[in-house]
Structures are given as C-alpha cells and as structure tokens.
Amino acid sequence: MAVLKVIEVLANSKVSWEDATKNAVNHAAKSVKNIRSVYINEQSAMVTDNKVTEFRVNVKITFEVN
Numbered sequence: 001m002a003v004l005k006v007i008e009v010l011a012n013s014k015v016s017w018e019d020a021t022k023n024a025v026n027h028a029a030k031s032v033k034n035i036r037s038v039y040i041n042e043q044s045a046m047v048t049d050n051k052v053t054e055f056r057v058n059v060k061i062t063f064e065v066n
Contacts, residue, residue, distance in 0.1 A: 020057040025038055025059075036064060039059060041057075041060050
C-alpha cells in the first residue's frame with residue numbers, strides 16, 4: 001500500500017497558466033520526490049493597463065511517501 005501526501009503550491013508565469021503549473025511542479029521537485037499528480041485548484045491573472053501581465057495558479061501536488 002502506498003502512502004500519498006498532498007501539498008499546496010502557488011506559482012506564476014508571464015506566459016500562461018500551463019507554464020505556471022509547470023513552474024510549480026519544477027519548484028516542488030527540488031525538495032519533493034515521487035510526484036504523482038498535480039491538481040489545479042485555482043487560476044488567476046494580474047492585469048496592468050488592461051492587459052494580462054501574469055498568470056497565477058494554486059495547485060495541489062500529490063507525491064508518494066517512502
């Protein structure tokens with residue numbers, strides 16, 4: 001039986017929500033091993049002068065604990 005743990009991570013990108021999600025996983029992978037999945041909990045964007053300037057995600061990352 002595998003034991004799984006979930007952490008919540010906030011990340012951003014100037015490119016897209018997809019890129020922000022990748023940034024969250026890449027950053028978490030620096031200290032967390034055995035990442036199994038990512039769930040996008042929330043998306044938002046920053047707007048400056050009527051233009052989207054930054055994409056933000058709040059994700060839940062699931063990983064296996066050894």
